[in-house]
Amino acid sequence: MRVMDITRVCVVGGGTMGNGIAHVFALKGFETTLVEAKKELADKALATIAGNLDRQAAKGVIAATDKDAALARLKTALSPAQAKGFHLAVEAVSENLELKKRIFRDLDEAAAPGAILATNTSSLPVTELASVVKDPSRVIGMHFMNPVPVMKLVEIIRGLQTSDETHAAIHALTLKLGKTPALAKDFPGFISNRVLMPMINEAITCLHEGVSSREDIDTIMKLGMAHPMGPLQLADYIGLDVCLAIMGVLHEGFGDSKYRPSPLLKQMVQAGRLGVKSGAGFYDYPKK
Ligand SMILES: NC(=O)c1ccc[n+]([C@@H]2O[C@H](COP(=O)([O-])OP(=O)(O)OC[C@H]3O[C@@H](n4cnc5c(N)ncnc54)[C@H](O)[C@@H]3O)[C@@H](O)[C@H]2O)c1
Incomplete structure (x- = not known):
């Protein structure tokens, strides 16, 4: 065609x-x-x-x-x-x-x-x-x-x-x-998610390890790297269940531990804190 x-x-x-x-x-x-x-x-x-x-x-x-x-x-x-x-x-x-x-x-x-x-x-x-x-x-x-x-x-x-x-x-x-x-x-995550999701996952690991607060992690990436949204806020918009599923695809597809999903990301999904769509993720989204 x-x-x-x-x-x-x-x-x-x-x-x-x-x-x-x-x-x-x-x-x-x-x-x-x-x-x-x-x-x-x-x-x-x-x-x-x-x-x-x-x-x-x-x-x-x-x-x-x-x-x-x-x-x-x-x-x-x-x-x-x-x-x-x-x-x-x-x-x-x-x-x-x-x-x-x-x-x-x-x-x-x-x-x-x-x-x-x-x-x-x-x-x-x-x-x-x-x-x-x-x-x-x-x-x-x-x-x-x-x-x-x-x-x-x-x-x-x-x-x-x-x-x-x-x-x-x-x-x-x-x-x-x-x-x-x-x-x-056709490799796992193509380019977009292979590059984006490990960055989000790393931001979640930094939060989990107490390296910085959610606000400061997002501010550093927004103002320092000219990203329109910080990685934790972006993860909330994408949906934490979707982020976890894509990390799973990368982890399984490459068999490389560098793609291991953050335990905090797993826990957030287990808790039903999926981001904007569930009303809460790394931030709260009260229903209007
Ligand atoms: N949401 C995003 O940001 C995003 C971005 C890029 C790609 N994608 C991909 O796009 C696809 C759809 O994602 P989405 O976010 O729109 O999901 P969604 O849940 O909003 O929409 C999926 C739709 O598919 C419909 N559907 C299910 N079974 C069907 C069937 N048998 N026949 C016809 N319709 C059926 C559902 O009723 C639903 O409306 C997925 O593969 C996702 O990975 C999503």
């Missing part, structure tokens, strides 16, 4: 990432079908997209007519089969290998001939996902960042069998979406 042949896109999963990905494709002129597990979830994702398009229009980032045009290009479905004939799929369901493999098999059946199947996984092996479809050369990672309509990066991950043609199409497509592609091979 060449980039100019891609006009119909199927996004699977309408959660945090999926609704942002569908938003961006619809806004950039692609006929987009968002697949969710249940009708209520599909409706909720559509409402979120409409609200976010409104916010962009109010800020002058897009014209009011762009919003209507984007919504007119957006449909929902309850299975890949209902979206049949798409040229590109971007899978953004929950981070679970077995679930993703099932979705990939369904996408393989429903896609147009030659379609590209992409995954937004943060940490699972693209090569293993590719192994369940007929032609693994057409599978690739498209790792968008949260919030998708705002963040410029798409980390592109080539699986072991991803073809040059597939990579070239996804590179060009990323530029068409107004984003910047950066390439990584």
Whole structure:
């Protein structure tokens, strides 16, 4: 599939990432079908997209007519089969290998001939996902960042069998979406999480060892390294359960003790202090 042949896109999963990905494709002129597990979830994702398009229009980032045009290009479905004939799929369901493999098999059946199947996984092996479809050369990672309509990066991950043609199409497509592609091979954590998560884990170890306070650790990294957010605050936003899961992938994938998850990180997750989403992590987030 060449980039100019891609006009119909199927996004699977309408959660945090999926609704942002569908938003961006619809806004950039692609006929987009968002697949969710249940009708209520599909409706909720559509409402979120409409609200976010409104916010962009109010800020002058897009014209009011762009919003209507984007919504007119957006449909929902309850299975890949209902979206049949798409040229590109971007899978953004929950981070679970077995679930993703099932979705990939369904996408393989429903896609147009030659379609590209992409995954937004943060940490699972693209090569293993590719192994369940007929032609693994057409599978690739498209790792968008949260919030998708705002963040410029798409980390592109080539699986072991991803073809040059597939990579070239996804590179060009990323530029068409107004984003910047950066390439990584299919090694645990790719680049983004392999570099970010050990830094967060080390900040948690420093807190655990009493080297510094949470505020000072975050201030040092914010003001000293020009990071927009300190690592402990960032971990709260990402979700401490997600951080722990990714450290687990790095630890297991490389078998290297330098990726050992901090015992404090494990304890925070055991205590249900998952960060912003649970109301408390390294900081408190009282419900408004
Ligand atoms: N949240 C982030 O910051 C972030 C950033 C980059 C990548 N990712 C990756 O993106 C993916 C999705 O993460 P998220 O944060 O959006 O999760 P989420 O929990 O917000 O959304 C997942 C969605 O998948 C849907 N889903 C589950 N089973 C389905 C099925 N069979 N068919 C259709 N939809 C189904 C769920 O209903 C849910 O709405 C994961 O692989 C994650 O690792 C997340």
